[in-house]
Amino acid sequence: MKAFIKKEIYHIFRDYRSMLILFGMPVVQVLIFGFAITNEIKDAKVTILDQSGDVLSNRFVSKLTASGYFKADRALDHPSQIEPAFREGRVKQVIVIPSGFGADLGLHKQVTIQILGDASDPNTANMLKNYTMAVLNAFQMQEMGMQALPVDVRVEPIMYYNPELKGVYMFVPGTMAIILMLVSAMMTSISIAREKELGTMEVLLVSPLRPWQIIVGKVIPYVALSFVNALLILSLGWFVFGVPIIGHKGFLMLEVLLFIIMSLSLGIFISTVSPTQQVAMLLSMFALMLPTILLSGFIFPIENMPVFLQWISNLMPSKWFIIIVRDVMLKGSGIAYLWKETLIIFGMTIFFIGLSIANFKLRLE
Amino acid sequence: MQANQTKIIIVENLVKKFGSFIANDNLTFDVAKGEIFGFLGANGAGKTTAMKILCGLSHPSSGRVTVAGYDIYSQTEKIKRSIGYMSQKFSLYEDLTVYENFRFYGGIYGLSRSMILDQTQRLLSRLGMSDYKDRVIKTLPLGWKQKLAFSVAIIHKPAIVFLDEPTGGVDPVTRRQFWDLIYENAHEGLTVFITTHYMDEAEYCNRLSIMVDGRIKALDTPSALKERFSCNSMQEVFIRLARN
Incomplete structure (x- = not known):
């Protein structure tokens, strides 16, 4: 067994390509997800069609640009210019201020402002609209003071667990799920298929090694590697993006280990059904990676999916893992809250191991 | 073969069925110690199935089989320790060095470090490849890999070595050298159980069995077989048997 593990480690370290995948990818992914793919909006281009052009409207516009969310593009003079501005892709949003804006406001009359969004990117359009409304509300409050409404209901939202609504908080658990899945499941399935x-698998089977020894020997190096990767991702999250780990770290590590073992058993199962490395690779890619990315709630919220896909998402081990990691890291939850998710992953592990054994026996007979 | 020689493989009425398909139909044969036993047959004749059973990878449906003195049903583990196996793909790890391959296979047979070193030195010097100990396998020519694969298969000094079409894709000169290696080892008492599709190679075996449709159609020395079927070469014998 010792000989086996040693050999496997040689395999991994001699293959520069897989080494690069193993250690380069987690770093790159975390950085990409952390820096580039962010839902926060900064300096979105807007333009204003100010038909009023008075003091108040000017003040509103400067408040808008001072918020940091928007950057004013060259102002428009006529409604006919609105569509070309969108078409050219110059701006994401146009705000139309009606004539007599300041005067009407001064008279406490109702004033309507039009917000036109480029909804070819619906998420951004929606977010920009919300930001504009927020600025508008603040502006109203500031200009009109308490007199605006007889009863003043103020909303003071507090975002628990992630007060700044940082996207990276969500990406760290997600990336961890993807990377662990990839390293554990894909790498093991490929390396077993390679044998x-x-x-060499025939030779190993003829040797006095028992099948379980072969499998365990192959898998142990990958457990170690995956674990190192998990630590790498967590520390990147911590040091570069300041993602906290509020919960018990030992508990988190145990959960990570459980997920790694689950992925490995999935990888072993894949290798029992694939005759070549290519098949193993394709199966891992399409059966594991894509669903993990798309259906685990990592990028697209599960609540927004059609019911049918929500059902399928329950079959994704990574969905449960992401819930666990997120809750432990951000909410500090322990086993008391997460026993259900843990049990599900544990059950999946048993299921895949059982399936692999059954499959393996079938082939030998 | 002399009758008093030790029989190292004994097969009596071996039957292997997969559902209603009979892969091995009542095989009975034995192999003597130090013999080179050729196991011939067309593709699908049941060679591989029989070989798997002898290697302890699969159990027979019925019949009595002993390999190296151990019972195939109850002493599979002991059998596995006393046999070596070389597959047609040569089964060396391409990204490891020659020595690392020896060390790995020695390791899975539980050899001590010093024993692995001794054996590696002995086997490599026999091949005249001592200088290539630290070369990575994929940089070596096919013929070398083949000889190395054979050496790796006998690193734990097994009583029997099973060679599954060991000369596929290798040129005639290299094949010839490979057979020299087999002879050398057989001379030292190693029993060689070999399957092949090359009939010129079949002539090198001490005895041959020819399987057709799950049964052994003929079993004798190459010269006796040629005489019996009044053919000039094993090629003709084989074709005549396989056609019927």
């Missing part, structure tokens, strides 16, 4: 392809 089959090379014919």
Whole structure:
């Protein structure tokens, strides 16, 4: 067994490509997700069609640009210019201020402002609208003071667990799920399939090693590697993006280990059904990676999916893992809250191991 | 073969069924110690199935089989320790060095470090490849890999070595050298159980069995077989048997 683990480690370290994938990818992914893919909006281009042009409207516009969310593009003079501005892609939003804006406001008359969004990117359009409304509300409050409404209901939202609504808080658990899945499931399934392809598997089976020893020997190096990767991602999150780990770290590590073992058993199962490395790779890619990315709630919220897809998402081990990691890291939850998710992953592990054993026996007979 | 020689493989009425398909139909044969036993047959004749059973990878449906003195049903583990196996793909790890391959296979047979070193030195010097100990396998020519694969298969000094079409894709000169290696080892008492599709190679075996449709159609020395079927070469014998 010792010989086996040693050999496997040689395999991994001699193959520069897989080394690069193993250690380069987690870093790159975390950085990309952390820096580039962010839902926060900064300096979105807007333009204003100010038909009023008075003191108040000017003040509103400067408040808007001072918020940091918007950057004013060259102002428009006529409604006919609105559509070309969108078409050219110059701006994401146009705000139309009606004539007599300041005068009407001064008379406490109702004033309507039009917000036109480029909804070819619906999420952004929606967010920009919300930001504009927020600025508008603040502006109203500031200009009109308490006199605006007889009864003043103020909303003071407090965002628990992630007060600044940082996207990276969500990406760290998500990336961890993807990377662990990839390293554990894909790498093991490929490396076992390679032994089959090379014919070394036959030789191993003829040797006094028992099948479980072969599998465990192959898998242990990957457990270690995956674990190192998990630590790498967590520390990147911590040091670069300031993602906290509020919960018990030991508990988090145990959960990570459980997920790694789950992915490995999935990888072993894949390798029992794939005759070559290529098949193993494709199966891992399409059966694991894509669903993990799309259906785990990592990028697209599960609540927004059609009911049918929500059902399928329950079959994704990563969905449960992401819930666990997020809750432990951000909410500080312990096993008392997460026993259900833990049990599900544990059950999946048993299921895949059982399936692999059944499959393996079938082939030998 | 002399009758008093030790029989190292004994197969009596071996039957292997997959559902209603009979892969091995009542095989009975034995192999003597130090013999080179050729196991011939067309593709699908049941060679691989029988070989798997002898290697302890699969159990027979019925019949009595002993390999190296151990019972195939109850002593599979002991059998596995006393046999070596070389597959047609040569089964070396391409990204490891020659020595690392020896060390790995020695390791899974539980050899001590010093024993692995001794054996590696002995086997490599026999091949005249001592200088290539630290070369990575994929940089070596096919013929070398083949000989190395054979050496790796006998690193734990097994009583029997099973060679599954060991000369596929190798040129005639290299094949010839490979057979020299087999002879050398057989001379030292190693039993060689070999399957092949090359009939010129079949002539090198001490005895041959030819399987057709799950049964052994003929079993004798190459010269006796040629005489019996009044053919000039094993090629003709084989074709005549396989056609019927």
